[in-house]
Amino acid sequence: MADNNGLFRKYWLPLTLLIVAVILPHVVPHFWVHVFNEILILGLFAASFNLIFGYMGQLSFGHAAYYGVGAYTTGLLMVKLKWPLLACLPISMITAGIAAAILGSFCVRLRGIYFAILTMAFGQLVFYIVFQWYSFTGGDNGLQGINPPEWIFATNLYYYFSLAIVTIAMVVLYYITESPFGYTMRAIRDNSERTEFIGLNVQRYMHINFIIAGMFAGLAGALWGPFNRSVAPDLCNWQHSGHPVFMAIIGGPHHFLGPMIGSVIYTFLNAFVTGFTEYWPLVSGVIIILVVLLMPGGLFGIIKTKGYFASKTTAMADANRADTGGSQHG
Amino acid sequence: MDNDHILKVEHLSKAFFKYQVLTDVNYTLAKGQIAAIIGPNGAGKSTFFNLVTGYHHVTGGHVFFREEEITNWPRHKIARIGITRAFQVSNIYPKLTTYENVRQSILAQKKKTLNFFTPAARLAKEETLELLNLTGLQSHKHTEAGILSQGDKKKLELALALASKPDLLLLDEPTAGMSSEETHETMELVKRLNEEIGLSILFTEHDISVIFGYAKKLSVLHQGILVAEGTPEEVRRNKEAQQCYLGDELC
Structure with a gap:
């Protein structure tokens, strides 16, 4: 019984979110279904980014490059070769993974600000290639006419399609973060030096994580093209790399669902605010400043410290303190 | 059969820029032995550990684990081959x-x-x-x-x-920051590991009772030079060791 309780405690939040996501299209107007679809896709993008940021402890400021590679892979395959969307998704993951493998091999040699700057530089490199290569990528015109296949053409149907893919991807990501590999990432974040002395090749592990993060960013990008009916080089640009950073910071990088919740808040506000004013960046800037100053650790960080649902570790530590009746060690 | 050492260090030197921290150290640890390296702060004890485990780059000399030369191997490979360490400042x-x-x-x-x-x-x-x-x-x-x-x-x-x-465990001041009770418990555990599973152990320590209570072999480092070596009794009587480190109260 206690076990069932534990499962409920652990999974009530994602399950509630999923149920809400399934019901939503039936209760909100058409426009908002679009917004929620965007939330899902950018949420997956942010969750993939958080493998590097929240779990590995490095800030990637060029994650849009892999998102863009995924988006363009699907766009090109669908427009030029008329491939079915379902076949494009895994291919996009692979191409984004290859891009991450090549560029990441340089980035993982660095840490901190140097890591951030190199990821950003490579991101801009990808952006300019896409931007300049008119014959292949369409340059700044982008690619138009990326339509979802007929069976998911309607807004609601494509929304459910995205929901299914994003849910599967999030489950896979969750498993990875809870696996020994996921804990190795936390170990590297906490103390990469010690991780070498327990016999692990830290650089290699960081590289693998970088590739996985790139692959899932590519998957999110692949969902974007058919959703938006087009792709543009801006998807690879550094401003676009900023979105997952903001989302992870708002939602909380130290909780698996933090980036997804961040995407809900950020994307929703974006759609809402742009209804009144064109100064969305001003609003998002103010939000970020407030989050950083008033609730470091994001939304989940503040919930944790306020104790609405105390974290697993603290709860167990409390229980432990209670049943040993105070520690024997002074 | 010809060689029963687990760690052998030949002419080991380390310079940080122009500062010579360790000079021409030759050291051998027999398999299954429990030994200590002692010396005042700054003598080069931690540097010695850092060179053996790949934390710092060796600038001169060779490190052998069993028969294999491991000089300047990457840290994780040294850990994998069987040398692990506990750090002085907990890490x-x-x-x-x-x-x-x-x-x-x-x-x-x-x-x-x-x-x-x-x-x-x-x-x-x-x-x-x-x-x-x-x-x-x-x-x-x-x-x-x-x-x-x-x-x-x-x-x-x-x-x-x-x-x-590990086959070889390096402990850099394992009991620093512990109460005397904890020190005793920890060193008893170390001793048991050495006796029961034959783990080779090399440690550094400032606590005289720990050094003389648990090490079977002592080596004295002073200003990066190995000045004395032997059983605890021999080192206790050694004039140079006394001058460098032990002080008068033990003589």
């Missing part, structure tokens, strides 16, 4: 629980860290608990390691090193 995973700290090191030793889909919580349960019990950390297993007391952090430091199932 743990502060945001993970004590249990997760130890499990991480065990999973690394078992080469399970490239497993992507089995929840880590299901793996290595028994080994982790066993090691926590052995090092006396069982009552803190769900505590975040960063908020442990200094003494408990040092125990965790030892647990992380032991989880790698």
Whole structure:
């Protein structure tokens, strides 16, 4: 019984979110279904980014490059070769993974600000290639006419399609973060030096994580093209790399669902605010400043410290303190 | 059969820019031995450990583990081949629980860290608990390691090193920050590991009673030079060692 309780405690939040996501299209107007679809896709993008940021402890400021590679892979395959969307998704993951493998091999040699700057530089490199290569990528015109296949053409149907893919991807990501590999990432974040002395090749592990993060960013990008009916080089640009950073910071990088919740808040506000004013960046800037100053650790960080649902570790530590009746060690 | 050393160091030198920290050190540790390197602060004890474990780049000389030269190998390869260490200033995973700290090191030793889909919580349960019990950390297993007391952090430091199932264990001031009771418990554990599973151990220490109580062989470092070596009795009588380090009260 206690076990069932534990499962409920652990999974009530994602399950509630999923149920809400399934019901939503039936209760909100058409426009908002679009917004929620965007939330899902950018949420997956942010969750993939958080493998590097929240779990590995490095800030990637060029994650849009892999998102863009995924988006363009699907766009090109669908427009030029008329491939079915379902076949494009895994291919996009692979191409984004290859891009991450090549560029990441340089980035993982660095840490901190140097890591951030190199990821950003490579991101801009990808952006300019896409931007300049008119014959292949369409340059700044982008690619138009990326339509979802007929069976998911309607807004609601494509929304459910995205929901299914994003849910599967999030489950896979969750498993990875809870696996020994996921804990190795936390170990590297906490103390990469010690991780070498327990016999692990830290650089290699960081590289693998970088590739996985790139692959899932590519998957999110692949969902974007058919959703938006087009792709543009801006998807690879550094401003676009900023979105997952903001989302992870708002939602909380130290909780698996933090980036997804961040995407809900950020994307929703974006759609809402742009209804009144064109100064969305001003609003998002103010939000970020407030989050950083008033609730470091994001939304989940503040919930944790306020104790609405105390974290697993603290709860167990409390229980432990209670049943040993105070520690024997002074 | 011809050689029963586990660690052999020849003409080991280290210079940081123009500062010579270690000069031409020759040292041999026999298999299954428990030995200590002593010397005042700044003598080069930690540097010696850092060179053997790949933390610093060796600028002169050779390090052999058994018959294999491991000079300037990458750190993780040296750990894999069987040399692990506990650090002087505890070097743990502060945001993970004590249990997760130890499990991480065990999973690394078992080469399970490239497993992507089995929840880590299901793996290595028994080994982790066993090691926590052995090092006396069982009552803190769900505590975040960063908020442990200094003494408990040092125990965790030892647990992380032991989880790698080393053949040679290097302990850099293993009992610094511990109460005298904890010091005794920890050193008894180290002694037992040495006697029962034949683990070779090399440690540094400032506590005279620990040094003379547990080491079978002592080496005295002074200003980067190995000035004396022998059994505790021999070193106690050695004039040079007395001048460098031990002071008058022991003579």
